[in-house]
Amino acid sequence: MAKDIDMGKYTKMFISEARENLRAMNDSMIELERDPTNKVHVDQIFRSCHTIKGMANMMNMKAVSDLAHALEDLLAAVREGKLAPTGTVAEAIFKGFDSLDAMVLAMEGSQQVQENQPLVEELRSIIAGVAAPEPPKKEKEKEKARPARAAPKRGDTCVNVKFSRKCALPSARAMVIIKELSKAANVMQTTPSDDEIEREQVFEEFSVLLEPGARFQEALKRIVAMTDVEDVAYGLTNEPKEKWQRLAKQEPAVGHVVTEIPLTQTVRVGMDKLDDLLDNVGELVIGRSRLLEKASARDDYDLQEISMLIDKLTSDIQSKVLGIRMIPLDMVMSRFPRMVRDIAKAENKEVELVVEGGSIELDRTVVDRITDPMMHLLRNCVDHGIESVEERERAGKKPKGLIRIVASKQQDHVLIEVSDDGKGIDLDAIRAIAVSRKAMTQEQADEALARDLIDLLFRPGFSTKTEVSEVSGRGVGLDVVKHAVEELGGSVMVNTTKGHGTTFSLWLPFTLAIIEAMLIGIADQTYAVPMSTIVESHRFDTEEIKTIRSREVVQLRGEVLPLIRMRDFFGVERMPERPSFNALVVQSRERRAAIEVDELVGHQQIVVKSLDQRLRRVKGISGGTILGSGKIALILDVDSILGG
């Protein structure tokens, strides 16, 4: 009874812990499949499975614990060497993981968790195939080994509570205690009885006869912590009272009472709280700029010293908060080997996935949002990139295809490369389709460079038809990948060699929240240009402007750069002609240009704020920030400026 009280937060905890364990299990299982004799992996899976079972028991999630139990038995057989973790056994174990995952998902969606009896039977029959079903004794041993089950099972449990003499209203206190106990146990009888308590009898001690439930120990701890309660003891009615467990007031954690797993020193915090914190830090960073500005303008040594201190502390806090939001890429990448394995199996291909650089940490938001694009790319690699075994042998390649994910740090970006050694993209096939779709004329297509042709693949709609994916081996929803990456302020590049494979390079920022930027002025407004896009700033003489096919260009150390006048771009009146002008040389995805600005204001860290969705598609800006003065600076979107 009373199991459903305030389970919400425990459910959440269960879900996240179960997920973590499932992730670890999947990882280890893939390793195990590769190296079937390695006991370390079996142990790891077994432990995780056991944890899930234990938690599910506490939550009264029979469907989950039954399945976990069956898996555990199967794993025990594997550990003892009775079963090899390959073929159907491995498949069954994976199926078990998936089913557990589905159950967790159902719990998350507050849906009815369905028992998976057929799978439990299947697992059992596999075990039965090798040996007689495990003796029940084994399970008992396990039960005993777990400290969480310290409460005895046979006989009736009795809890004895002694009030302090100061206790003013023992009856009220007793009612509270009974209520507390009934949350965690099945209360059968109390002495004095309910009626007597209600009649406000004066008593110093009372006892409760009950069947303890899962959270019994915690309830006891709460009771012993109450004021007016002097002493709590519990034990079996058929045992002498001296043997009973006593919970002393001062040390509520005596003896076996500790039910928690040895605690790691961590706290779970919701992302929304971190977001709020980051907002505050953003404001703090702005405040600091103002403080520094004012302090440096005054001849006050003390003030300057304080502002230096605040400056340093602010930087520390900022980097720590950003650090907290960082999670390793492994959090998503560890799912990939399993996924690739499944797709390859389904298509009768042999594929090996190698992941490098999984320890690189990125902002949680970035990691979250690249998961889907990466899965997309991988699916593409297996689906269309890697050839069938026969095809590969015919081409003189190893039968097993290789997909590599390599993540590396590159200055202020992270580069994730997804490459395969498959058949590559057939550019001629794209040419043919481009012409048939009237995206290009025949001449254009013939002259088109690889880059332009590949760009077509990223266009929405161009690649959705199966003919492309069949012929060229690429293109299902690449526009989705591009869109997601660009929304994060990153970019995608593709390199392909026919017959040898394809590499997708994703350039991503570490974090979205705070960036280095150059402040510039255009037509009485201040704008911020992300430093990551700036190559250099330069003052050109107006005479240096040349035209090529009526488009303005300038030259810098021999390089010809298109000149984009920002006032023209924004549709505001040009500045009166001057002998020279300020420009920034900017770059995005290999393209460079000089952009003319009115003035260069300075370099600063800015907190990126998003724009209303009504303004998100506006060309030339990607967001905004609030400056120390309280004024807004819009952030220039260099990519869209270069693109047109």
Add this chain to the structure above:
Amino acid sequence: MTDLDSKQYVVFKLGKEQYGFDVSIVREIDNMEEIAKVHRSASYIEGVINMRGKLLTVVNLRKRFDMEPLPPGAATQRIVVVDAPDAPVGFIVDEVVEVARIGKESIEKAPAYVTSGIEAQYVTGIAKHEDKLITLIDPLKVLELSVDSEAGPGGR
């Protein structure tokens, strides 16, 4: 619309005419402040302002209704901030007149010759209030029905 007999409206001026927003979706009324102009956005979007650390999109109702822009520096101008489903949006008005309680019986449907086409969808009624005629509009509809023009490079 509730079944109550009367509702409160924020009544404001655009030119000579008076308009009203249902007070229940008005979050606040701010003084006019410096607007960061967003070039190449839809023409009726004036730009963004700093609303306590967040960027608030501001719509110029005069432009939206194809009226002549007000000469800059009019001291009575206000920004009426309305709760839209995704994020609040500000509307620039010439002057906020009052918050008026208007009985249901004094609101009529807009006659077809006054409003036509799209307009008919965001004009929710014409109210007679103390000898004045107030055009009641649904600001959310105004935004919704403007979505189509958002991608166009305005400002040229």
